[in-house]
Amino acid sequence: MSGLLPCVEIEPRGKARASVVWLHGLGADGEDFVPIVPELGVPQELGVRFVFPNAPSIPVGINGGMMMPAWYDISEVDLRRRHDEVGIRRSAMQIDALLARERERGIPSERTVLAGFSQGGAMALFAGLRHPQRLAGIVAMSTYLVCEESLDAERSAANRTTKVLQAHGTHDGIVVLARGLAARDALQRRGYAIDYREYPMQHEVCWDEIVAVGDFLRSVLAG
Numbered sequence: 001m002s003g004l005l006p007c008v009e010i011e012p013r014g015k016a017r018a019s020v021v022w023l024h025g026l027g028a029d030g031e032d033f034v035p036i037v038p039e040l041g042v043p044q045e046l047g048v049r050f051v052f053p054n055a056p057s058i059p060v061g062i063n064g065g066m067m068m069p070a071w072y073d074i075s076e077v078d079l080r081r082r083h084d085e086v087g088i089r090r091s092a093m094q095i096d097a098l099l100a101r102e103r104e105r106g107i108p109s110e111r112t113v114l115a116g117f118s119q120g121g122a123m124a125l126f127a128g129l130r131h132p133q134r135l136a137g138i139v140a141m142s143t144y145l146v147c148e149e150s151l152d153a154e155r156s157a158a159n160r161t162t163k164v165l166q167a168h169g170t171h172d173g174i175v176v177l178a179r180g181l182a183a184r185d186a187l188q189r190r191g192y193a194i195d196y197r198e199y200p201m202q203h204e205v206c207w208d209e210i211v212a213v214g215d216f217l218r219s220v221l222a223g
Contacts, residue, residue, distance in 0.1 A: 010050040017047030018111040023120030030054040040214035115139035134158040137220035144179035169201035
């Protein structure tokens with residue numbers, strides 16, 4: 001499949017039978033979460049392939065128009081409004097293409113988890129809840145909900161019961177806790193199965209969160 005985003009991939013020792021597509025945050029790249037994989041405790045017998053795509057470099061308004069890897073533009077600190085819908089939808093199409101490639105490589109959608117941190121987490125929620133084929137799960141770390149106003153019309157029936165692990169730092173100064181709570185509440189109102197966790201951390205990942213993500217992956221990919 002041509003035109004795919006470049007990815008860092010970690011293959012299991014044996015045949016791949018499941019996938020985790022993991023989206024990095026603003027200004028990071030596909031290497032960002034690679035060191036976490038061995039810490040997740042995912043058994044080799046599950047055959048999990050980890051796919052870490054690289055977002056394209058675009059000018060980001062909140063950083064003075066500096067070019068950096070980003071899934072969409074952010075123009076102001078208040079993350080409740082002025083979402084770059086054009087950029088979000090462009091990235092969602094690129095993410096859908098990666099999910100389609102996993103199917104072409106023999107991994108059914110229901111054996112694929114879509115995960116992301118911060119801006120990548122916002123994309124995991126946006127793309128995952130709208131994906132037309134059922135996913136094994138969605139992981140949303142230190143993030144918020146974008147384009148909520150279109151979710152009711154666009155959300156996929158296939159993923160209305162898909163499990164979602166959401167985690168947030170109580171001291172997060174980048175994506176403040178209120179944004180994470182608002183996302184949780186908005187999804188719970190719509191009936192999504194949210195496993196919500198808080199940790200005493202800033203805009204980062206902590207050990208207890210890594211353990212929770214590992215437990216979640218083993219749970220949703222064990223079948």
